[in-house]
Structure formats: structure tokens, C-alpha cells
Amino acid sequence: MKKIGKLVSLLLLISSGLYAQKTLDQNITVCQTSATESFALFASNEDFKKEHMNPIPFKYKEQAGEMITFETPDGKKARAYLVKANTDIDNYIFIFHEWWGLNDYIKKEADKYWHGFNKNINVLAIDLYDGKVATTREEASKLVGSVSTDRAEAIIEGAVSYTGISSEIATLGWCFGGGWALQAAMIAGEQTQGAVMYYGMPEKDESKIETIEFPVLGIFAKQDGHITPEIVNTFEEDMKSASKSIEIHFYDAVHAFANPSNPDYDKKAAEDAYHKSIGFLKRVLD
DSSP: OHHHHHHHHHHHHHHHHHHHHHHHHHHHHHHOOHHHHHHHHHTTTTHHHHHHOOOOOOOOOOSSSEEEEOOOOOOOOOEEEEESSSSSSOEEEEEEEEEEOOHHHHHHHHHHHHHHHTOOSSEEEEEEETTOOOHHHHHOOOOOOHHHHHHHHHHHHHHHHOOOTTTTTEEETTTTTHHHHHHHHHHGGGGGGEEEESSSOOOOOOOOTTTOOEEEEEEETOSSSSEEEEEEHHHHHHHHHTTOOHHHHHHSSOOTTOTTSTOOOOOOHHHHHHHHHHHHHHHTOO
């Protein structure tokens, strides 16, 4: 019996060691992957899925813009929802959807920012899912996991080309799109005037942070279990160490608190965050 007991103890020790190593390997993998790939890893996590309640169905009928297509450097075409400025101006806001896709809620948000500029801005809500939209968190998780970094970057490059070389661009996105808003701002290079990221994955690569030559506004949630305050604080420290312009605001809310189709929508926090965002965008695109 003593030998059996020792054998069981040994097996438990080995098992726990293997589990600890697996957990360590997963953490190392997240740290070593890019910001957007890290988000994709989170998307397959059951706890992360639970942070995203299935959206309340929403149909937007009073659309001010229209769907367009544009060429991408990989030889394909991409889609976007475009709201044109009422004046002859080359300023653009690139909007990036949440992990649900370019749905009617995102189109309404694009119109909202257009109205916030008194219609004197071009707003381009870019579709990184190539036409696919999720209505459940299970579908959203699969769509996030299917996004190719090369394809997403090609779509963004195509969008920049579509606006023309004289355009000035600011980016904004939520969740999945929050991370891509920052990446798109880096891709647009000298044309970028600023980036707003709502609870998206920050950049972790210090060499990429060194290339940022535009101000960043970050909107985050204190109760976010994955894009945690610790992750955000590290990003802020890295930005400041590199002498980059960054402004971070935390709200005592959950992930995706600013989405009205989220059952956990926090109206007060969302309205305050919107006012900060529109004020920032007006400053950088002035």
C-alpha cells in the first residue's frame, strides 16, 4: 500500500508539473506574439467569451453612408461603410469594428462621429471580416481566430490608398477593433494624426512603439479580465519611456461597456468616453 501511495503521489506531482509548464508556455506564447495575435488567443478562451454577452439584435435604418469596395495590395477587394463629408475635405476617421464584425451598430457609430464633426469629416468603417458578421460569441470567437494578419494589413493599406496621399487620418476602434485601430495608425504612417483605442490589445513590441509619431487616447475598463489595467499600465509606461504622447482613461466598468447592444452597457461611462474621444479627434484633425 505504501508503494501504491508513493506511486500516486509521484503521478500527481508529474501531472501538476506538466500543468504548470503548460500554463507557463501559454503565458510565454501570449507575451511573445503580436498584439493582434494575442487578442486572437484570448478570443478562444472561455472566460474571455463569457465577458462578451450576446448582442441585443439591432437594425439601423437611417444610415447616412453607403457600403463601398476598394482594391487591396494582395489583389483582392475589401469592403467598408463610407460616410462622406459635406465639404471638400481630405480628413478621415477610420473606424474598426468589435469582434462581432461590421454590423448595423458600427454603422450607427460611424454616423454618430460624422454628426459629431457637424458632417465635416469622412468616416470609413472598415470591414476586417470580408463580409462576415457574428451574432453570438461563439461565432465571433471563430471569426477573430480566422483573421489573417497579412489580409487585415492589406485591407488597411488598401483603405489608406483609397483616401489618397494627401489625406489626414485618425483611427478609432473597440475591442478587436481597438487593437487594430492602433495597428492601422502605425500602418498609415505620416498620414496618421492620432488613434483612439477602446479596450483593445495595446502594442507590446517596444521597437514598434518607437515608430509611433502620433498621440494615442486609450479608453479602458477597470473590470476587464483580459485587457487588464496591468497590461494597459505597462503600455502607458512603455509609451512614456519612448517619449510618446498618450492619454489613458479607466472606467469602473466591464469590457465592451460602451456598446449599447451589450446587455452590460454602461451609458454614463460610454457617454463620457465618447465626449473624450470626439474632443481628441477634433484636436488632432483640426
